[in-house]
Amino acid sequence: MPELPEVETTRRGLAPHIEGKRIHDVVLRRPDLRWPIPDEVREQLPGQRINSVRRRAKYLLLDTDSGSALLHLGMTGSLRVLPASTPVTTHDHVDFTLSSGRVLRFNDPRRFGCLLWQPAGQTHELLQALGPEPLADAQQETVFDGDYLFQRSRGRKAPIKTFLMDQRIVVGVGNIYAAESLFRAGISPLREAGKVSRERYVALAAAVQDILGYAITRGGTTLRDFISPDGMPGYFEQELQAYGRGGEPCPRCGRALKSANIGQRASVWCAHCQR
Numbered sequence: 001m002p003e004l005p006e007v008e009t010t011r012r013g014l015a016p017h018i019e020g021k022r023i024h025d026v027v028l029r030r031p032d033l034r035w036p037i038p039d040e041v042r043e044q045l046p047g048q049r050i051n052s053v054r055r056r057a058k059y060l061l062l063d064t065d066s067g068s069a070l071l072h073l074g075m076t077g078s079l080r081v082l083p084a085s086t087p088v089t090t091h092d093h094v095d096f097t098l099s100s101g102r103v104l105r106f107n108d109p110r111r112f113g114c115l116l117w118q119p120a121g122q123t124h125e126l127l128q129a130l131g132p133e134p135l136a137d138a139q140q141e142t143v144f145d146g147d148y149l150f151q152r153s154r155g156r157k158a159p160i161k162t163f164l165m166d167q168r169i170v171v172g173v174g175n176i177y178a179a180e181s182l183f184r185a186g187i188s189p190l191r192e193a194g195k196v197s198r199e200r201y202v203a204l205a206a207a208v209q210d211i212l213g214y215a216i217t218r219g220g221t222t223l224r225d226f227i228s229p230d231g232m233p234g235y236f237e238q239e240l241q242a243y244g245r246g247g248e249p250c251p252r253c254g255r256a257l258k259s260a261n262i263g264q265r266a267s268v269w270c271a272h273c274q275r
Contacts, residue, residue: 002073004134004172005215007058010079012216014104015053017081018062022049022099029093033111034074037094040117041069045096057130057171062096067119069096070126074112080105131170134208144170144209146202153193153201160196161189162263164204173208175265176243177215181207183242188274189267242268 002010026042048064055061060079062069071079084103088095094106094115106115118124132142142148152169153160163169164178173181182189184207187200196204218239241251246259250270259268 002058002077003174003177004055004058004212005177005218007055007060007073007172008216009219010073011053011055011060014060014079014081017100017102018050018096018098018104019053020049020051022047023064023096024099025095025097027095027097029088029095033093033108034072034114035116037115038117040067040119041115044117045069056127057133057167058174059127061118065120067117067122070114070116070118070124071106072114074108074110074114076110077106077108077113080107129168131166131168134170134172134205134212144205146198146205149201149205150196150198153196156193158193159189159262160187160191160193160204161265161267163193164208165263165265170208172212175267176240177208177211179243179268180211180241183269183274184211186274188271189262189269191275242270244268 023045024047026045028037028042031037044066045064048066050062050064052063053060054063054068058072060071060073062071071077073079081098081102082105084097084101086103086105089107091109092105092107093111096104098104106113116124116126118127132140132144132148134144149169153163156163161178161182164173164181165175179189181204185200185204187196187204242257245257246266246268247256249255250257250273252273253270255270255272257268258271259266261267
């Protein structure tokens, strides 16, 4: 599933091509994706100017004066800006035709993504209970740092990897970047969140921010289905230290990396370097 760097890569790729453009029409080739597509998408977006393309957690918002189209890429979704003459393929479910003569096309083979509607001045229910952004955001009230993680973790018995992937704690950190951040910070994914010290949470928060920020500069991680808006692969996969490397030598100590399911998610770590 695309995580924060992949969604941010998509946002940055789309913004120069669609911000300031008007939506002439919305073509829905099916009435639903993961959930039904609200009537407002087809009724209110035509004629609207796209003021900005924002990301909140793993969601993208196309902001207009009347409201925002709220999109999630799901497991296999992609958004591409294409010439209007580009032939439609099997899983091209939505087209936003633009004043530039191009189309913003939403393709999603598994249909785990979504296209919803957020009225102007409101916050969609899917966004209301989300935690803070891990990267700098001057508009958010809660600062994501080691002190924040330490305070939120007190009394929690869940493994720290499960805690870190809870979108109510911090958004956008999925399986790939949780594994990489814990490896960087030297913390076992099995350790109870409530038993990790403040000092180690400071190291973990810094690792999360460094790794996410760097992954964005590398275009995210191309694993299975993610496609960036320009069709280019993400290169961070080539630099993964832990994720997907179970049984291989640890990049630090050379011992075999362990693997197991934690919270029903495949997890890889070094039992020697991560305590």
